Amino acid sequence: MLTMANLTIGNAKTELIHAARQLHASGVLFKGEHANLSARIDDDRVVITKGGSIATLDEDSFVVVTLQGEPEGDIDSVTAEIVQMHTAVYRARATVGSIMHVHAPHATAFAVANQAIPIAYEPLVRFGFTEAIPVVPWAPRGSEASVGGIVRIVEEHPGLSAVLLANHGVLAFTSSPVQTARLLATLDEAAELVLHARLLGGEKALPEQAFEQVKHHMEQFGSKVMA
Numbered sequence: 001m002l003t004m005a006n007l008t009i010g011n012a013k014t015e016l017i018h019a020a021r022q023l024h025a026s027g028v029l030f031k032g033e034h035a036n037l038s039a040r041i042d043d044d045r046v047v048i049t050k051g052g053s054i055a056t057l058d059e060d061s062f063v064v065v066t067l068q069g070e071p072e073g074d075i076d077s078v079t080a081e082i083v084q085m086h087t088a089v090y091r092a093r094a095t096v097g098s099i100m101h102v103h104a105p106h107a108t109a110f111a112v113a114n115q116a117i118p119i120a121y122e123p124l125v126r127f128g129f130t131e132a133i134p135v136v137p138w139a140p141r142g143s144e145a146s147v148g149g150i151v152r153i154v155e156e157h158p159g160l161s162a163v164l165l166a167n168h169g170v171l172a173f174t175s176s177p178v179q180t181a182r183l184l185a186t187l188d189e190a191a192e193l194v195l196h197a198r199l200l201g202g203e204k205a206l207p208e209q210a211f212e213q214v215k216h217h218m219e220q221f222g223s224k225v226m227a
């Protein structure tokens with residue numbers, strides 16, 4: 001069952017173009033500005049960027065694909081390779097409204113090292129994370145093995161809204177384009193801060209009760225988990 005309002009195709013494109021600007025401004029696009037972004041438009045379809053770079057997006061930069069991964073228009077081979085990386089996550093989790101894949105520089109350093117990002121930075125807790133952001137074992141991008149690894153983790157960890165792709169990058173999935181872009185910025189901040197903290201003797205774990213306390217504090221003010 002969907003819990004978010006459906007977007008029209010036009011609104012989905014507008015929100016993704018806006019989110020691409022957020023990604024650019026927050027520094028989570030690496031030098032090649034490589035990324036792929038998608039948003040769910042109804043129970044059966046999503047829109048997804050059809051090029052490898054999101055440096056300049058306009059309304060012709062997208063294609064509609066079904067949740068089974070069938071494109072409703074022309075799609076280049078580089079995009080065709082990664083369609084299942086998006087659609088399989090939409091199929092696995094009905095509350096996901098937008099998925100983004102980027103090579104955020106600090107988070108990707110953890111992916112290249114095959115190391116999970118620990119949750120030592122409170123802003124990440126506000127996105128509902130209670131455990132380290134795990135690494136999906138390496139397999140070629142978008143391949144059945146890679147997508148299978150992503151889906152396994154998504155299904156086993158219902159509160160998790162991002163994974164690292166070993167030796168490659170990051171995949172984040174929340175309710176909307178604006179939230180997914182915000183999560184990616186926070187996640188890359190967290191990765192950068194952990195790397196800095198390791199020069200200072202290492203990050204320190206949050207107290208065990210921190211996750212419940214943050215949730216409770218947010219609820220008191222009517223704030224929702226940001227994912």
Ligand SMILES: [Zn+2]
Pocket residue numbers: 034101102103141168169
């Ligand atoms: Zn990539």
